[in-house]
Amino acid sequence: MSSKRPSHPKPIPFIVTGAIVGFIVFGVVSLLGPTTDEGYNITYDPGTALGFMSVVGLCLGGLVGAVVAALFTYRK
Known part of the structure; x- marks a missing residue:
């Protein structure tokens, strides 16, 4: 039996996509x-x-992407 660890997703693509x-x-x-x-x-x-809303969108989107990446990493 091989003891391969499950691969975890990289968080940066999730954060960038969300942003x-x-x-x-x-x-x-x-x-x-x-x-x-x-x-x-x-x-x-x-x-x-547009400038203010874009900055808010970047921050909130990045935060949502980070949360999704954390949820995928946390799953067992």
Whole structure:
């Protein structure tokens, strides 16, 4: 009998994929969302909104990718 250890997934591809997906999703949301806040009479620059939402998407997507990689590594 061979005592091969189960291979664990590498976390970096999961994190990078999650960050890219988050960047795309939050970028689309920022481009399709409203550019004004009616309650406070504020107008948002679409480029600024895209920048902020992209950073949030990168961070959240990377975090989700890291959690998925950790779950695959943890399974028995």
